[in-house]
Amino acid sequence: MDNQILKVNGLTMDFGGIRALNSLDLDVNRGEIVALIGPNGAGKTTFFNCITGIYAPTEGEVYLASPGSDTKVSLKGLKPNQVTEKGLARTFQNIRLFAKMTVLENVMIGRHCRTKATVLGAVFRNRTTRDEEQSILETSYDILEKVGLEQYVNEFANNLPYGAQRRLEVARALATEPLLLLLDEPAAGMNPQETIELEKLIKEISSEGQSILLIEHDMTLVMSLSDRIFVMDYGKKIAEGTPVEIRENPAVIKAYLGEDVDA
Amino acid sequence: MDYFIELLFSGLTRGSIYALIALGYTMVYGIIGLINFAHGEIYMIGAFTAFIVATVLSIYGFPLLAIIVIAGVAAAVWSSAYGYTIEKIAYKPLRHAPRLSPLISAIGMSIFLQNYVLLAQTSDFLPFPELIPDFEFMEPVAHIVGSSDLVILITTTVVMLILTYIIKFTRVGKAMRATAQDRTMAMLVGINVNQIISATFIIGSALAAIGGLLIASHIGQINFYIGFIAGIKAFTAAVLGGIGSIPGAVLGSLVLGLTESFATGYVSSDYEDVFAFSLLVLILIFKPSGLLGKAETKKV
Amino acid sequence: MxxxxxxxxxxxxxxxxxxxxxxxxxxxxxxxxxxxxxxxxxxxxxxxxxxxxxxxxxxxxxxxxxxxxxxxxxxxSQNVIYSILNNKKQLTVLSFAILAIAIIFPHFFSVYQTNVMTTALMYVVLGLGLNIVVGMAGLLDLGFVAFYAVGAYSYALLNYHFGLGFWVVLPIGGALAAIFGIILGFPVLRLRGDYLAIVTLGFGEIIRLILENWGEFSQGPSGISNISRPGFFGMDFSLETSIMYMYYIMVIGVIVTIFIVNRLQDSRLGRAWIALREDEIACQAMGIDKRKTKLAAFSLGAFWAGLIGVVFAAKTTFINPASFTFLESAIILSIVVLGGMGSIIGVILGAFILILMPEYLRALSEFRMLAFGGVMVAMMVFRPQGMIANIRRTYKFEKQE
Known part of the structure; x- marks a missing residue:
């Protein structure tokens, strides 16, 4: 039985003359938390953008497991929304919530690709549409409860405190029922207390079997969460392994040049 | 063959006037990313100011040369004043608003100015005094190329050269280019961005005013509505050349002027404006970056 | 000091x-x-x-x-309107009161007043239609009037050539406009917001210029006259009755529109529109098909414009291209902007204020367009959310044990 959920082969991305990603290989197994780290500008977010269809990679293949079958589907050439439909959902480094919508509605948007009510359904509100709407509401509320935002249900998203906004991003992505959840610097800008809560949240989500790939700069968080770590620099993978292996890898220490990796 | 040359010159004349207006669009777009919908109205106000000043002076019996110079300067001064004021009222407060807000504000400003001129002056077409005399040396070719075509072409060329000099070599020009590239960075290196934006509006408006003066005396009549069509066409030209690019605006204007001239000359004059609008729609759909523009990359 | x-x-x-x-x-x-x-x-x-x-x-x-x-x-300092909107009981009472006034209105006012009110109601529907496109989905459509023209001309021409009646053409006009919306929307909806605005403006002008110049098809600038008024099971009406009839058609039209738009707003599709307006990239990343969603908004908006186009042709019995200039699009846009983008109540109020004020304050009517322009600028600068900001639906959850 193939245990891989994501398989990336030789992913390359050129912007004009600049090679932002250079033949990158990466894989995530079912139920794992994998971290992607590297100095600023190493190409981590570009990697996310490439596999989620926001950028079209110059070369390389991205495969995602498909539920209920052993074969993987290629994500090449799919639009971002199709990628999400296939089961890859993400958060954004620079928070991109729907500011003028309520917290609950933000999560409800995540349910969009798993539901199908049409214009006619919306106007006539037949049985199926009503039931579907009810299930959207319930699922969304449950997810908000899980990330601990239930007290903000009817607030506008941009009125939330910073840490809560980051968690809402996670909640919104979870609502799409992803096979693999991509977190782009979920702890960026958080204070230590918020980071600890976030760590708890990610562990909890992971314990329910959710596979996670995250980009993060907070090494304490990365070391304590990850099963495996990939290290990037200048668009290339320079190391991969368990947290212990990475900690001792000379190439990684060199890439971070004097940065205290053990911190 | 004569007909071809006639169309060629009329196309170039049209094109160079579009260029004077298109530059205002492109400069403003380059610097604040706004389609200054009211720019056509600036041009219309320039034409009206020139009309009013020229008529007053001619009633008081000023010599023709004095009328041309004073009317030209007045048109440029007042258009610039309008451009400056509009930016302060309708766009500056919206600098950090969502992208569509300043555009809606600009559309409102355009409607407001049209009706302001309509109410303060008249809705009728007004005969514009003939400022450009028929030169004697042009007589042999007058049936193909009019004197005013010649004057328009020369004036536009001179204005373009001055503009190129300003943008390439003066402090203001350099600051403009810097601001267009990266506003935050420009601010950090000590450029007064508000001043530069104002300067852009002033220069763009003055160019439009010159265009207004030239076209009004070329066509011989004006009304409050001339800004709308001219504005759209100049915008088309700016987009055709690649909005934000100054040489692009000139190139796009000439291409548009020639296309219109030949299309109306050889195909049909009924659909004159349809050609321009169709061209606009087609470029935006198929090559929104235009001939000389750079494609935008989205940041995530 | x-x-x-x-x-x-x-x-x-x-x-x-x-x-x-x-x-x-x-x-x-x-x-x-x-x-x-x-x-x-x-x-x-x-x-x-x-x-x-x-x-x-x-x-x-x-x-x-x-x-x-x-x-x-x-x-x-939040005003009374919001508190009424949030109170279901008060809202119902108020709606019924307004409905009652609307029903008895033509019996207490002159034919002229009724006619003016019909126009205002038409703009309410046009505003609500454009509100789907601009307010909810955030697509600045400056050529809305083109779809209005499609509706009006489809009734005028089908009536002129084939003698088809109002009720037959009403859905056809709406559908044709919606199809036009899809045809135009397909290539242009991938454009960035401000380019989209200009392209739709260009498209609107092209439609008008074609109507003006293609005489064999549209009878050119002189327009089409003697268009039939709506019938009612073959009955013939006097002018007065048919104006009243038109009025009631529009009252029902407004009610139906409000009902539908209100339901759309809180549906799966409505949420997708608003999300799209707020952040396109995040919206796509949440699995929403950008193009389909935009197309739905664009063609639905066009559909309403088409319907009202048919009504317009039937009401005035005469149309020509001059009724479909860019200014018409701008008027409808300023209704949406004044009322509050995305806000249904706001748009209704906006339509009444902008259409009725110049009618009743005759002295001001020449300043009408000046005011429209001024309103657009002032609203953007001072109150971008409009008179009545869009309020999102709130939900209550009971804790289950």
Missing amino acids: LLIKELKKALGVALWFIFLTFPIMVIKVDPIERIIRYRWENAAYVAIVAFTAYLVMSFFKMRKLRVTADKKEVKK
Whole structure:
């Protein structure tokens, strides 16, 4: 039985003359938390953008497991929304919530690709549409409860405190029922207390079997969460392994040049 | 063959006037990313100011040369004043608003100015005094190329050269280019961005005013509505050349002027404006970056 | 001290505006009779308006600074309308009261008034239709009038050539407009917001110019006349009755539109529109098909414009291309902007204010378009959310044990 959920082969991305990603290989197994780290500008977010269809990679293949079958589907050439439909959902480094919508509605948007009510359904509100709407509401509320935002249900998203906004991003992505959840610097800008809560949240989500790939700069968080770590620099993978292996890898220490990796 | 040359010159004349207006669009777009919908109205106000000043002076019996110079300067001064004021009222407060807000504000400003001129002056077409005399040396070719075509072409060329000099070599020009590239960075290196934006509006408006003066005396009549069509066409030209690019605006204007001239000359004059609008729609759909523009990359 | 400083500034602003408006406001020349008129009184008006406007603005600016310092005050000062909107019972009572007034209206007012009210109701529906496109989905459509023209011309032509009646063409006109919306939307909806605005503007003008120039098809600028009024099971109406009939058709039209738009707003699709308006990239990343969603909004908006186009042709019994200029699009847009983008109640109020005010204040009617332009600028600068901001639906959850 193939245990891989994501398989990336030789992913390359050129912007004009600049090679932002250079033949990158990466894989995530079912139920794992994998971290992607590297100095600023190493190409981590570009990697996310490439596999989620926001950028079209110059070369390389991205495969995602498909539920209920052993074969993987290629994500090449799919639009971002199709990628999400296939089961890859993400958060954004620079928070991109729907500011003028309520917290609950933000999560409800995540349910969009798993539901199908049409214009006619919306106007006539037949049985199926009503039931579907009810299930959207319930699922969304449950997810908000899980990330601990239930007290903000009817607030506008941009009125939330910073840490809560980051968690809402996670909640919104979870609502799409992803096979693999991509977190782009979920702890960026958080204070230590918020980071600890976030760590708890990610562990909890992971314990329910959710596979996670995250980009993060907070090494304490990365070391304590990850099963495996990939290290990037200048668009290339320079190391991969368990947290212990990475900690001792000379190439990684060199890439971070004097940065205290053990911190 | 004569007909071809006639169309060629009329196309170039049209094109160079579009260029004077298109530059205002492109400069403003380059610097604040706004389609200054009211720019056509600036041009219309320039034409009206020139009309009013020229008529007053001619009633008081000023010599023709004095009328041309004073009317030209007045048109440029007042258009610039309008451009400056509009930016302060309708766009500056919206600098950090969502992208569509300043555009809606600009559309409102355009409607407001049209009706302001309509109410303060008249809705009728007004005969514009003939400022450009028929030169004697042009007589042999007058049936193909009019004197005013010649004057328009020369004036536009001179204005373009001055503009190129300003943008390439003066402090203001350099600051403009810097601001267009990266506003935050420009601010950090000590450029007064508000001043530069104002300067852009002033220069763009003055160019439009010159265009207004030239076209009004070329066509011989004006009304409050001339800004709308001219504005759209100049915008088309700016987009055709690649909005934000100054040489692009000139190139796009000439291409548009020639296309219109030949299309109306050889195909049909009924659909004159349809050609321009169709061209606009087609470029935006198929090559929104235009001939000389750079494609935008989205940041995530 | 502050006051004197502000007064000085206001004086400066007034002087600047006297200078600015001098050639156009003060001088008026007659180039043929060679007469110059100096209208100095206009300079005085300009000065007074600029002076007061500046003072009023700086007053509000200062008050706003004080209010934001104390956030609680903001909540208290929220007006009555919101509290009614949030109270279901009051809202129902109010709706029925308005409905009752609407029903008896033509029996108490003249035919002329009824006709004016019908026009206002048409703009309510047009505004609500455009509100789907601009307010909810955030697509600035400056060529909305093109779809209105498609509806009007489909009724006029089908009626002229084939004698088809109002009720038959009503759905056809709407559908044709929606199809036009899809055909246009397909290539243009991938464009960025401001380009989309200009392309739709260009498209609107192209449609108008074609109607004007393609005489064999549309009878050119002279237009089509003698279009049938709507019938009612073959009955013939007097002019008066048919105006009243038209009015009731529009009352029902408005009710149906409000009902549908209201349901759309809180549906899966409506949420997708708003999300799209807020952040396109995040929206796609949440699995929403950008193109399909935009196309749905665009063609639904067009559908309503088409319907009202048919009504317009039936109401005036005469149409020509001059009714479908860019200004018409701009009027509908200013209704949406004034009312509040995305807000249904706001758009309804906006339509009544902008359409009825110039009708009843005859003296002001020549300033109509001036005011429309001014309103658009002022709203963007001072109150971008419109008169009545869109409020999102709130949900209550019971804790399950």
